[in-house]
Amino acid sequence: xxxxxxxxxxxxxxxxxxxxxxxxxxxxxxxxxxxxxxxxxxxxxxxxxxxxxxxxxxxxxxxxxxxxxxxxxxxxxxxxxxxxxxxxxxxxxxxxxxxxxxxxxxxxxxxxxxxxxxxxxxxxxxxxxxxxxxxxxxxxxxxxxxxxxxxxxxxxxxxxxxxxxxxxxxxxxxxxxxxxxxxxxxxxxxxxxxxxxxxxxxxxxxxxxxxxxxxxxxxxxxxxxxxxxxxxxxxxxxxxxxxxxxxxxxxxxxxxxxxxxxxxxxxxxxxxxxxxxxxxxxxxxxxxxxxxxxxxxxxxxx
Amino acid sequence: xxxxxxxxxxxxxxxxxxxxxxxxxxxxxxxxxxxxxxxxxxxxxxxxxxxxxxxxxxxxxxxxxxxxxxxxxxxxxxxxxxxxxxxxxxxxxxxxxxxxxxxxxxxxxxxxxxxxxxxxxxxxxxxxxxxxxxxxxxxxxxxxxxxxxxxxxxxxxxxxxxxxxxxxxxxxxxxxxxxxxxxxxxxxxxxxxxxxxxxxxxxxxxxxxxxxxxxxxxxxxxxxxxxxxxxxxxxxxxxxxxxxxxxxxxxxxxxxxxxxxxxxxxxxxxxxxxxxxxxxxxxxxxxxxxxxxxxxxxxxxxxxxxxxxxxx
Numbered sequence: 001x002x003x004x005x006x007x008x009x010x011x012x013x014x015x016x017x018x019x020x021x022x023x024x025x026x027x028x029x030x031x032x033x034x035x036x037x038x039x040x041x042x043x044x045x046x047x048x049x050x051x052x053x054x055x056x057x058x059x060x061x062x063x064x065x066x067x068x069x070x071x072x073x074x075x076x077x078x079x080x081x082x083x084x085x086x087x088x089x090x091x092x093x094x095x096x097x098x099x100x101x102x103x104x105x106x107x108x109x110x111x112x113x114x115x116x117x118x119x120x121x122x123x124x125x126x127x128x129x130x131x132x133x134x135x136x137x138x139x140x141x142x143x144x145x146x147x148x149x150x151x152x153x154x155x156x157x158x159x160x161x162x163x164x165x166x167x168x169x170x171x172x173x174x175x176x177x178x179x180x181x182x183x184x185x186x187x188x189x190x191x192x193x194x195x196x197x198x199x200x201x202x203x204x205x206x207x208x209x210x211x212x213x214x215x216x217x218x219x220x221x222x223x224x225x226x227x228x229x230x231x232x233x234x235x236x237x238x239x240x241x242x243x244x245x246x247x248x249x250x251x252x253x254x255x256x257x258x259x260x261x262x263x264x265x266x267x268x269x270x271x272x273x274x275x276x277x278x279x280x281x282x283x284x285x286x287x288x289x290x291x292x293x294x295x296x297x298x299x300x301x302x
Numbered sequence: 303x304x305x306x307x308x309x310x311x312x313x314x315x316x317x318x319x320x321x322x323x324x325x326x327x328x329x330x331x332x333x334x335x336x337x338x339x340x341x342x343x344x345x346x347x348x349x350x351x352x353x354x355x356x357x358x359x360x361x362x363x364x365x366x367x368x369x370x371x372x373x374x375x376x377x378x379x380x381x382x383x384x385x386x387x388x389x390x391x392x393x394x395x396x397x398x399x400x401x402x403x404x405x406x407x408x409x410x411x412x413x414x415x416x417x418x419x420x421x422x423x424x425x426x427x428x429x430x431x432x433x434x435x436x437x438x439x440x441x442x443x444x445x446x447x448x449x450x451x452x453x454x455x456x457x458x459x460x461x462x463x464x465x466x467x468x469x470x471x472x473x474x475x476x477x478x479x480x481x482x483x484x485x486x487x488x489x490x491x492x493x494x495x496x497x498x499x500x501x502x503x504x505x506x507x508x509x510x511x512x513x514x515x516x517x518x519x520x521x522x523x524x525x526x527x528x529x530x531x532x533x534x535x536x537x538x539x540x541x542x543x544x545x546x547x548x549x550x551x552x553x554x555x556x557x558x559x560x561x562x563x564x565x566x567x568x569x570x571x572x573x574x575x576x577x578x579x580x581x582x583x584x585x586x587x588x589x590x591x592x593x594x595x596x597x598x599x600x601x602x603x604x605x606x607x608x609x610x611x612x613x614x
Contacts, residue, residue, distance in 0.1 A: 031414050038410045039419075042403065046426040049486065052445045053429065055452045071455040118332035125315045125325025133333070140340045142595050144547045146571045146588035150350065150357075150581055151343035174339040177332060193316060200318045206325065209317060235434035237550045242576065253436035257554055260440050267450055274441050278433055285432050293494070 053278075060084065060275040064266045072267065083272025091255040092247070093276065100234055100251040100280075103165050103172075108229040110173040112222055115180025120210050122181065123188025124196065134185060140178040145239055153242065163245045171239055176229040187221055188214070220294075227291040231284060252277050344592075350585035357579045368586035378587065381567045382594075384477065385546055388566060391481035392488050392545035397537055399485075400492025403427065405526050407493070408500040409508075424497060428490030435487065439554040442483040446470055473560045480564050483551060492537045499533035500526065531613060535606045539599065546595050567591040 055072055060083055062076040070077070087093065118137075122130045152171060156162040161170075191214065199209045215222070237253050244250045250258075256277040259265055285292065315322040351369070354362045372378050404424075412420035430438055445452045448468040457465050469479045503525060511521045527534075549568040552558060558565035558573065567587055574584030 035410050035414045038406055039415060042406065042411065042423055045403070046423055049427055049430065049489065052441055052452075052486070055445065056441055067450070071450065071459075072452040073455055073459060114332045114335065117328045121325040121329035124317060125320070125328065126322045127315075127325050127329055128322060133329075136341075137336065139596065140336060142543055142599055143340065143344065144568060144588060144591050144595060146549075146568050146575075146584075147347050147592045148340060148343040149572070149588070150575050150585060151346035152339070153575075155343070170335075171339060174335045178336065178340070181332065189316075191316070196317050200320075206317065206320055206328075210328075231432075235436075237434065237436040238553075238572070242572075253434040256440055257436045260443060260554055267444065267447060270440070270444050274437060274444065277437050278441075281432055281434065281437075 056271050056274055059268050059271040061272070062268045064268050067266070067268045083266075083269045084276055086269060087259075087273035087276055091258075091273070093252075093255070095248065096250060096252045096255045097280065099165060099249060100253075103168050103251065104230045104233040106169050107172045107176060107233040108226050110169070111176035111180055111229040112226050114173065114177035115184050115225060116210075116215065116222065118177065118181040119184035119188045120214060123185040124191055124214065125206075126189075130185075134182065137178045137181050140175075141182060145175075149239065149242060152239075156243065162243060163249060165244075165249055167243050168233075168236075168240055171243075172229075172233045172236065176232060180225045180229070184218070184221060184225065187218060191218075224291050224294050227288045231281075231288075231292070234281070234284075252280065347585045348589050350582055351589045353582045353585075355581040357575075357581050364582065368582050371583065372586050372590060377562050377565060377570065378567075378590075380562050381565045381570045381587075384564060384566050385548075387477055387481060388484065388548050389542055389545045391484040392548070393538060393541040395481075395485050396488040396492050396541070397534070399489060400496055400537070401527075401534075403489075404493045404496035404500060405522060408497055420497075424490075424493060427493050430487050431490040431494075433487075435550040436554060438487050439483070439551045442486065442551075443470065443555050446479060446483075470555050471560060473563045476556050476560060476564050480551065480556060483555070484548070487551070488541065491541070495533050495537055496530055499530035503529045528613070531609060535602075535609065539602050539606070542598060542602075543595055546591065546598070567594075 058075055059067060059072050061079045061081065063078055063080050063082070066077050121127045122134060127133070153162065156167045161167045195213060195217070196209065199213045204212065234251075235253065236251075237257070240251050240254055241257070244254060256273055259270055259273050314320070315325060350361075352363060352365060354364045354367070407420045407424060411423060433441070446469040447454070448471055451469075453469065454466045457463055467475055469475050507525045507529075508521060511525055516524065547568055548566050549572065552564055552566050552569045553572070556564040558569050568591065571584045571587035571591065574580045574587060578584075
């Protein structure tokens with residue numbers, strides 16, 4: 001039962017969706033021409049949204065001669081992997097992927113850890129001034145990164161960690177945990193009182209209560225946060241661009257955007273590089289689709 | 303803010319027998335990190351806005367000189383005027399389209415064609431939201447390439463070759479095309495959020511409205527809109543903050559140009575920091591941007607709680 005409470009925003013929506021489709025099953029077969037028109041219009045809209053990505057995929061496997069002869073709107077006459085291979089090698093893609101992966105993974109783990117500790121103290125511990133601390137954390141959330149950029153840049157240069165993955169990990173652990181704390185402390189402040197009381201009666205210490213009771217029950221919210229921290233960190237651009245100077249420490253988005261600056265680059269090479277850069281994202285989406293959908297919704301309803 | 307039922311003994315936690323002060327150790331790492339990475343840099347940045355500094359050498363205190371310059375700086379005002387158009391592209395258009403698409407998806411597709419088809423179409427609209435914004439920007443820059451890009455090629459293939467254009471390089475089209483790109487990136491976000499909100503609406507309300515002879519628009523206004531008001535407000539708040547912070551697409555596609563036609567506050571301050579090495583002035587711009595965001599959020603949150611109270 002408490003499990004259900006913790007998943008409230010998402011599972012309720014899912015249940016509602018299920019019950020709704022059950023209720024409406026009967027009317028499913030009466031489709032007017034207006035319904036078909038709506039479907040067609042929505043599909044046309046979706047195709048417009050997809051158009052850039054379809055064109056991109058078509059040209060990623062084209063030779064430049066082919067592109068110059070027939071333009072971007074035709075299928076490749078002589079499909080080639082050369083563009084993909086060339087970006088793979090020139091950008092050292094496996095290394096960029098590894099950098100992105102390690103940074104995002106460590107941020108997700110540490111970000112979740114900080115969020116849980118903060119929220120335990122704020123939502124369940126009700127530490128004095130918790131409302132003010134949450135307000136402060138909310139402000140930290142809204143802050144544009146530019147307002148922190150130059151002082152952080154100076155600090156990290158002094159500390160000797162500028163131009164390392166560690167600098168990005170530190171910054172985004174804090175940034176993401178601000179969001180996580182905001183969300184999770186709201187969840188913990190409505191954590192079922194009866195369960196907390198039962199844990200105390202069983203003689204659990206605060207730490208044991210956190211690890212053995214609170215954590216397992218809020219696991220689904222935590223896993224949503226984890227996936228989101230990972231994806232958000234993966235997608236970050238400005239601070240990594242300002243902080244990661246060396247090729248050897250850069251991330252996937254930085255590797256692709258570095259090509260953009262070179263005006264001599266072929267259209268097909270840029271298409272191939274872009275396609276390669278979005279493949280990891282698409283794979284994550286397929287793996288974590290459910291968690292991501294839950295998270296978007298949970299974040300919105302807060 | 304979370305709703306909390308304040309206990310009578312304020313210093314006690316929700317864990318019976320544990321004083322709330324015993325929880326302070328759990329808070330220390332998070333608060334220490336927040337102080338070092340957010341609060342100190344933010345205060346430092348405000349201080350920098352009162353100085354003249356080239357990033358190296360001595361920091362010279364100049365009082366409000368940067369701020370005076372800011373208020374007289376046409377580029378600064380231009381950057382906020384452009385923010386208005388970015389808000390149109392990231393908040394207004396996607397929210398309106400998102401309301402329309404999500405309600406049609408829920409109302410027609412999910413009902414008549416099944417929820418599988420509805421969530422598939424939703425996923426297609428959401429795809430650009432998933433891409434790293436830098437990658438999405440590079441892809442759209444590629445589509446709008448000046449000479450041999452897909453849009454120009456498409457125009458010439460359908461006999462509209464005379465419309466071919468250096469889309470992002472022409473002062474007349476750069477901002478509108480940037481807006482188109484931002485709409486493309488953003489649209490999936492409100493659709494997904496609104497659709498989840500719409501699942502709460504009781505289908506019987508629609509049926510009752512239909513029996514009373516309400517047309518689609520009336521049903522939308524009377525049933526749909528009020529029931530997803532919380533989602534609507536959240537989307538407007540988060541998307542507006544996001545719009546005010548827009549950096550990546552501008553940096554990657556136009557660098558604020560041609561001239562200052564697409565400059566935005568975030569890029570303007572970045573430019574001052576790292577290209578012109580006017581750290582004090584960059585700090586003033588970014589502090590001003592922060593103030594705008596905070597003022598907007600506070601006003602909006604007040605409106606939000608009023609609306610929620612009225613609804614209750």
